[in-house]
Amino acid sequence: MNPDALQALRARFGEQLSTAPAVLETHGRDESHPEVVPPHAVLFARSEADICAALALARQYRFPVTPFAAGSSLEGQVIPVRGGLSLDVNGLSEVLAIHPSGFQATVQPGVTYPALNRRLRPHGLFFPVDPGAEATLGGMASTNASGTAALRYGTTRDNVLELRVALLDGRVIRVGSKARKTSAGYDLKNLFIGAEGTLGIITELTVKLHPLPAEVAVLRCHFASIEQAAVCAASIMAAALQPERLELMDEHELHAVNRHKGTAYPEAPTLWIELAASTAAGLGEALHLCQEVCREAGAQGLEVASSAAERQQLWEARHHAYYAMCALYPEDERLNTDLCVPLHRLAEMIAFTRARCDQRGLQGSVVGHVGDGNFHVLFHARPEDQESWNKIHATYDEMVDRALQLGGTCSGEHGIGLHKQRYLQREHGDTLDLMRGVKALFDPEGLLNPGKIFSPAPEKALM
Amino acid sequence: MNPDALQALRARFGEQLSTAPAVLETHGRDESHPEVVPPHAVLFARSEADICAALALARQYRFPVTPFAAGSSLEGQVIPVRGGLSLDVNGLSEVLAIHPSGFQATVQPGVTYPALNRRLRPHGLFFPVDPGAEATLGGMASTNASGTAALRYGTTRDNVLELRVALLDGRVIRVGSKARKTSAGYDLKNLFIGAEGTLGIITELTVKLHPLPAEVAVLRCHFASIEQAAVCAASIMAAALQPERLELMDEHELHAVNRHKGTAYPEAPTLWIELAASTAAGLGEALHLCQEVCREAGAQGLEVASSAAERQQLWEARHHAYYAMCALYPEDERLNTDLCVPLHRLAEMIAFTRARCDQRGLQGSVVGHVGDGNFHVLFHARPEDQESWNKIHATYDEMVDRALQLGGTCSGEHGIGLHKQRYLQREHGDTLDLMRGVKALFDPEGLLNPGKIFSPAPEKALM
The missing domain is CATH 3.30.70.2740 (Alpha-Beta Plaits)
Known part of the structure; x- marks a missing residue:
């Protein structure tokens, strides 16, 4: 980033801009990458206007902009491999609206899903996508994150109704609709979901909410082999039990979890199955059927956790498996x-x-x-x-x-x-040119999160 | 269409090509439009290869191509307003694969959803999107159709995993994935869904299937006013009853249905609510709660249809309301x-x-x-x-x-x-230029279903 650009950023943003080494360092890594590539500067944005102003300067001075939120991405998405500005949106952390009877909420991109769910609980609602880290909604949309509840409720893509997106050309556009469904023109919304910040910067999201299930239980059982566990998982699905969650952890993971969390789960390939129903009787029947299916598949040590505390402990163990x-x-x-x-x-x-x-x-x-x-x-x-x-x-x-x-x-x-x-x-080689064409439409100069998705990552920062 | 183009089409396709006036006429209209604009020729495609060959000739001779299937579109989508070729895909009507344990099927674009559901019933599965006409999967994807079951199962968009699409540049691409979820690159799949055949021709779809619910009942009740019925619908949703279907018909519609079907439904604003559960007990409780909510909202004449025959009759009446x-x-x-x-x-x-x-x-x-x-x-x-x-x-x-x-x-x-x-x-004026940019990427000459979505429709066929 040239000195004029840095000066212009400073003039506009003052204290919101940082070049402190420690700040650059934390914005130069994510959860996956051993390597750190610090940006030249970090902007702590507080508003959509800040984001638009930053993009205007990027356009004027031609420096790269890489959005940053929780930093919990696993494929290096937030690492500013070509330097420039790390655009930190954690300061946009307001829940702007909750409409319980509309089953929707509008949030800023820096809101984390646990924070949103804390706000929703009094309404008996929740946002179901749970990637497991303290991820933000903006980041989750940008990688189309999912997690354990995607099985029943879909991925982030399935749960975002509308986005506001700041584009490099100076516009803020609205894509999708706050209505639950729309067939109005090309689906630009889904282009931004999973685009890893390479097409525009998400400044606001309207998401779908779901009623908290009335009756919930988690079944845990283990198997002699991982292959057996996988076959059992397929049988559970085939039995149309429609679990809320269906997770597999192998013996190595359980060993790590036991060490990390002080638990004593059997260190064997294990299925965790969450079932829900609107009534206790319905849940009882589902549990019964599920246990039968598991036993037939060779399950051992069947245990049921019904209390909220037990279930939370269990899922926390699962969510912390990676750590x-x-x-x-x-x-x-x-x-x-x-x-x-x-x-x-x-x-x-x-x-x-x-x-x-x-x-x-x-x-x-x-x-x-x-x-x-x-x-x-x-x-x-x-x-x-x-x-x-x-x-x-x-x-x-x-x-x-x-x-x-x-x-x-x-x-x-x-x-x-x-x-x-x-x-x-390998997967989509035959359409990469089309993806690049889409990229060129929104970001002809390649300033938004360069080096991601398509291009080979350069060894060092360029600008 | 110039004579050379027609001759080339004839040479390639022989009997599959028709210029019979009756055929042109049926391919010049849909369910909505009083006006008929016949194409210059109709190709009855039988394979993906036919579609690719037709697109190659379109490119060579620069004639428009408008895809056609059931002809049940409601906004004139299949009307070839600029003439050229109507590409009839009804001949691509094979169910290519059903994977019950994968909850997915792969079909050709001319398969209708009732035909697919007849094939799925022995497996205890169904494809839930039911726009109400004998619509084809290709057409449903092209308008992102939905229907009565979208409430519970989502729209066509939510139920298409993967598409094969023939492009004007001669390629057949695969977009999306047969996996239930993917975060691999830009979401091109959702660009084609709802694109009304303006970006490419869908030649194959892999769709999600769902288990048929075990216990189902339909509740019918009417109200003194339509406003009251709408408020009741909101209350049902707020009660987290998660109905399979929740439909409103007003007094005029019920009058028409009674006349058309020989039924005797009360001619008043009416809600039809379908509930499902995995057990009879669960269903009973849901029905009980739902009836309470309806009564509190002023419902009259509460009736429950539980048998499959009764339910089918009811939904048939609803599906035929338009007709x-x-x-x-x-x-x-x-x-x-x-x-x-x-x-x-x-x-x-x-x-x-x-x-x-x-x-x-x-x-x-x-x-x-x-x-x-x-x-x-x-x-x-x-x-x-x-x-x-x-x-x-x-x-x-x-x-x-x-x-x-x-x-x-x-x-x-x-x-x-x-x-x-x-x-x-009015809705997306600020992004129409981006939609046009996407269009130009896939169809720079504007040969695919011209005159739809963006451009004003011309008075008469041009070519």
């Missing part, structure tokens, strides 16, 4: 996959994954939203252990190829960012 | 609105509509998917009755403005086509 693994191997570098395959291919995909890991002597721990066909394998090794990294990358490569053969995708919920660009090439 | 009104006024021209507002604004919007109709002495009959905030007003008058038409258009104009003020959309499910272009301008 538990990180804590268990603090010196290691990590690689977290995010494949998603059609449900009828999941057991086969997981068996393939485990077999390939075993062949190479790799510990690839599996955790997944298996009701959606989405699962993560967390690989880890010392940064300098090139032999392990070669094995890990070879295994990941084979897994991606198999998932694509099975009709799946290289990313279920984490997005592409810096780290999956060659897999996007 | 019943057409049959009742065979000489009249019709105008059917499709506004959708946030649920918490629906009662206000319907009261506004009724008041404006009453002020002008218009009979605007109301039928709607009120659980979604979507309702249709069917106006009708003799074609030559200019005074009535002036009133109708003035009322429609005011309704659109009010719906947009309330955060709604000019089209909930019918699309824009020929007839709502000025309303799209």
